[in-house]
Amino acid sequence: MPKVLISDKMDPKAAAIFRERGVEVDEKPGLTKEELIAIIGDYDGLAIRSATKVTKEVLAAATNLKVVGRAGIGVDNIDIPAASAKGVVVMNTPFGNSITTAEHAIALIFALARQLPEADASTQAGKWEKNRFMGVEVTNKVLGLIGAGNIGSIVADRALGLKMKVVAYDPFLSAERAVELGIEKVTLDELLARADFITLHTPLTDQTRNILSAENIARTKPGVRIVNCARGGLIDEAALKAALDSGHVAGAALDVFVEEPAKASPLFGTANFISTPHLGASTDEAQVNVAIQVAEQISDYLLSGGITNALNVPSLSAEEAPKLRPYMALAEQLGSLVGQLAHDALSGIGIEVEGAAAELNQKPITGAVLAGLMGVYSDTVNMVNAPFLARERGLDVREVRHDRVGDYHTLVRVSVKTSEGEKSVAGTLFGDSSPRLVEIFGVKVEADLAGDMLYIVNLDAPGFIGRLGTTLGAAGVNIGTFHLGRRSAGGEAVLLLSIDSSVDESLLATIRGLPGVKVAMALRF
Known part of the structure; x- marks a missing residue:
């Protein structure tokens, strides 16, 4: 029976699915790195969220580990190259929290457009500053998507329902897919110049790191509002603060930060800035969905070899x-x-x-x-x-x-x-x-x-098979099966013999010395 460790707090349905599928499971959230290293060698699978760090040291101790499953999209806490070198499949659940994250981005767009957090704080403080909080409509505004994948496409769909015009920068977005989504594919420079709102939905890579740099923020349309529910590091936070202070950026809302937990961001306290503590996936529905998905995916792999949403090996359905x-x-x-x-x-x-x-x-x-x-x-x-x-x-x-x-x-x-x-x-x-x-x-x-075999290339001539059989018999090597092929009569022939025991170099040297032998090699399958 395969054995799986759940090392982060996860919906109970995950453990229930493992047990229903015949997988032994232990739930041990909150382990220290040292505690995880001490026990990980006992497990075939590891189910995590964002707290567990699957480092080289953890993988080195994971002598039986075959798969790591992340209940969520981000895998920043998994050393994927080290896992690949170890032969461990790394999976995530990219669709379980897609709607939740997309809805959070839309919520932040509205919060920026109508200054909802500031208006709430002011009103609850006993003020009635109706004229201070003059908002903007989202209808007929241009929404610029940086990244039009799974989550970005959901945001586009919701934005189109709000009568926004959607433009997208995504090198992997085809013209056909853009038409299907009802959006316009543009270059990054075009998006920066045209968008009234910009929302980011791309992974953090060397190519996307600081994609909204000081230089690119300066290229944006004056009065732009920026939302990031994807990954910290996509925006130069110091440059964003400067643009907010100058008024070039009218507002910004971040759910993710370069350093998390974010307790000392340069953006905190800045006017027209909204922050949330990485809530993109924080709904009851999303947490249940990703827990169920990661349990099903890990079970499929351990029980039938099915590979779904893997990041380091081709997918293979159950x-x-x-x-x-x-x-x-x-x-x-x-x-x-x-x-x-x-x-x-x-x-x-x-x-x-x-x-x-x-x-x-x-x-x-x-x-x-x-x-x-x-x-x-x-x-x-x-x-x-x-x-x-x-x-x-x-x-x-x-x-x-x-x-x-x-x-x-x-x-x-x-x-x-x-x-x-x-x-x-x-x-x-x-x-x-x-x-x-x-x-x-x-x-x-x-x-x-199968098993031990001999591969021999020789000149096809009478008596060779008898000499070879005699040589093997004298050495106590029994032939299991005998397979012969040749290019032409009297020409080059190939022999593949399955044998009941391995042959040493001394016997191979003797075989190579037989008349007509060109190649003699021992094989093992």
């Missing part, structure tokens, strides 16, 4: 996983075979699929090939860290999908570039479930890949 599992087994075997036979000077690898395989999600197949290939270099490789290791080695990875149908109803081919040219192996599935090698370096052969 429905796809059973269908893809035999293909992934075949792909991993082919990757391992080509890695063992030609691993010394690889510069590139190609993964081609045709027939039934071409109709499936190719990313998991590629991941399995790389896992098999990288397993030659490390004994802790899986689909998650294999692409990471391949990039570290400068390996160029190419994927090809063919519509054609060849001699087999399904085929996976793995080709590698070496100093001696390109070499390839190919395999298929028998009965849609049993992996089978059908070609090796241009030679047709039919073989299972």
Whole structure:
């Protein structure tokens, strides 16, 4: 039974779902870093919110950990590169609090437009400053979205309902998607010049950090109002304060800050500034939704291999996983075979699929090939860290999908570039479930890949198989299966033998000394 730790306060429905699905779960919110490190090795999964920090030190101690699930969008508290190198899947729940965050942004737009916090404080102080709080309408105003993904698109929909005109800057927004949303795609400079309100809905990356810098704030339309419910660090807070003080920015509302908890921001006390303590996801509905989603996602992965909303590995639905599992087994075997036979000077690898395989999600197949290939270099490789290791080695990875149908109803081919040219192996599935090698370096052969094996290239000549059998028999090595292929009679032949025990270098040297032998290698699957 898989075992999961919930290390942050989470809705009880999360633990209930784990137990219903047959996953053992412990709820231990409030652990210190040292306490977490002491126990994390006992768990296959870790469910967190924002309090738990999944650092390199925590991951180093997580000897059995397979997946970390964040109940929410932000994963700033997870060292994703370290998790990838460790082979740990990192998931989030990007849709559970989307509506809640979008609604908070809309609420802050209204609060800025009508100066609601200041008016409330003034009125409750016994004043009646009706003329002081002259607001603006949002109708017919231009709303500029920086980021038009999941949350940004919901904000756009709500803003259009308020009769605002919406323009968006997002490098990943297609023209077709913009039309579908009913918004106008613009450059950042155009957005800054035209927007009456600006709201940010983008992750914090090297490209988006301080996207509203002092320089860009100066380019905004005088009297602009700015809202940020996304991530601290997207706005230069000191520059925003200066723009508020000068009146160039008429108002700003921040739910997120560079440093949180924010207790000493330069913006505090500034006129026309509204702040909330990271409330974007703080509704009852959102907390229940993300708790349920993270429990379902972690359970799917641990029980069936389904991968949803992963940040460091291709997604694989729970429905796809059973269908893809035999293909992934075949792909991993082919990757391992080509890695063992030609691993010394690889510069590139190609993964081609045709027939039934071409109709499936190719990313998991590629991941399995790389896992098999990288397993030659490390004994802790899986689909998650294999692409990471391949990039570290400068390996160029190419994927090809063919519509054609060849001699087999399904085929996976793995080709590698070496100093001696390109070499390839190919395999298929028998009965849609049993992996089978059908070609090796241009030679047709039919073989299972399992356990200890011998790979031999020799000149096809009478008596060779007898000599080889005698040599193995004299060494006490029993042959399980025997697979033979050749280019032509009397030409080069390939032998793949499954054997009941491993062979040492001394025996390999003896085999290499047999007449006609060109290559003799021990393989392990």
